[in-house]
Amino acid sequence: MNWSGWKAVSIHSFRPRTSAGASAGKADTLPERFGPGAFGFGKLAKPEQVAALDIDVRPDGTGLPAGSGTVAAGAVLFSAKCAACHGSGGTGGPNGALVVTTAVPGKRPAKVIGNYWPYATTVFDYVRRAMPFNEPGSLTNGEVYALTAFLLYSNKLIDEKTILNAKTLPAIRMPAQPSYVPDDRKGGPEIR
Template identity: 45%
Template sequence: MRWREICGAGFAIVLCALASGARAQNPYGIGHPATAAEIAGWNIDIGRDGSNLPKGSGSVGHGRDVYAQQCASCHGDKGEGGLGDRLAGGQGTIGTPKPIRTVGSYWPYAPTLFDYIRRAMPQNAPQSLSDEDVYAVSAYILNLNGLVGADATLDAKSLAAIKMPNRDRFVGDARPDVGK
């Protein structure tokens, strides 16, 4: 039996035990089953194709202002890096001995930028930016990388339509027992 099948069988046994009432007994007297509202609050993932992007929009100009207030202290005034990662530049370096991995040189899908900013930034207050602010900061960072114009306004449709420079350079894992 392969390791994946063994793990799958073990997982199924654990699920059956939980379903049979072991969880319902709650021997420690803490916690509660998650409500639909609690689950919805965490179910904010964005697909690489832009699926699940929220309504709203944001401009490069508004993004410049939000970035200056919320992002520049870590990522530098123009995305050059500092305490936080470098966000701009590096195009053409991925295949070199010293690649510079930035949003514009490395990331394969633009919607993942929105997803990451909304989930994790700013680091001291994740999930504190409005969807409009996240669209705007995404637009500004993409503008710093030369991927949208200074007058761009992004929404779900336009963000999903951006083809990132490194999109076609990622390859799948060819090993037969991985990723299936």
């Protein structure tokens, strides 16, 4: 292949064009700053499309939606939608355990919600995005709160009468949280 005429370009050298380009005047195509001519396909996401995917939940509870759930409701949901992969009560199945079980001498305990996850809000976030495996994102917010309550209860982190919602969930302190240390390295990009 003849590479004459090609020149090295870094991603930082791309700038929005001010002159009329291939996508000028078309609101539904990508601006050329995303690549040379945007390769002739794609369109800008509408704000409502972005909002539907912008569902992250932070450790402090920012992003938690309205709704609530109980341990009892979560137990019913878990049996119906989760036990096939995670076993009865979350103690282990083809896709692993979610609940701390009795230690086996000479065997390292599995990393599960009750001994490894640093934030209770992460349980909600993960279940809402990725579960159940065959229908991710299909659960209502109330169902996710209920499943989260059941999982935290099964790991002996809350009692059976606890009602989880956007206020109570971030208040739960996970046993593994002190094991996680902030990245305090210097000399590069610092994220705080």
